[in-house]
Amino acid sequence: GQNIDQPTEMTATEGAIVQINCTYQTSGFNGLFWYQQHAGEAPTFLSYNVLDGLEEKGRFSSFLSRSKGYSYLLLKELQMKDSASYLCAVRVGKAGTALIFGKGTTLSVSS
């Protein structure tokens, strides 16, 4: 089966840095995606990793280690609007195939 694990909930304060971890055991691997989802809304794309290492995009960075089946999303200079669910998703097959999502990590940012 396909297994993607993330912590259920995290809390942090404005201005802080938070790291959301994701581990996966899947039948194949062709990329790991992070999405942000506010309550009642659609997932919005944040980042994509297919090779090992760190991808940085403004306040958000994502890291991948394929040998460990591990990724993290790093959010810096947290803002209240960053309160949302963060979804880790893996593409198992070739380009164009479906994503398998984890259950998501609900992040609450307080002032």
Place this chain on the structure above:
Amino acid sequence: EPEVTQTPSHQVTQMGQEVILRCVPISNHLYFYWYRQILGQKVEFLVSFYNNEISEKSEIFDDQFSVERPDGSNFTLKIRSTKLEDSAMYFCASVGQAFEQYFGPGTRLTVT
């Protein structure tokens, strides 16, 4: 910026009725998907569509479900005889030459 659109935003139907959920993917995209998310649960893949046919489907996508791309722009998901457990948010997504899937705003389906 182009975006995926979905209609209706909310559909209420009685158990046993047929529903059609509509999506307009981004125009030059090649792959189209339906996902669903039951309240409080994870996003689950239903079906993908490429070159006018189903390319992949999950165990959830049984004979009660069907997809069509009737006119080259719309992409529809039909549920023939809805059950209570079909109540969920249904998201359409599309992807082009790049890798990221763009999600539409979703249709909230409530089966009573």
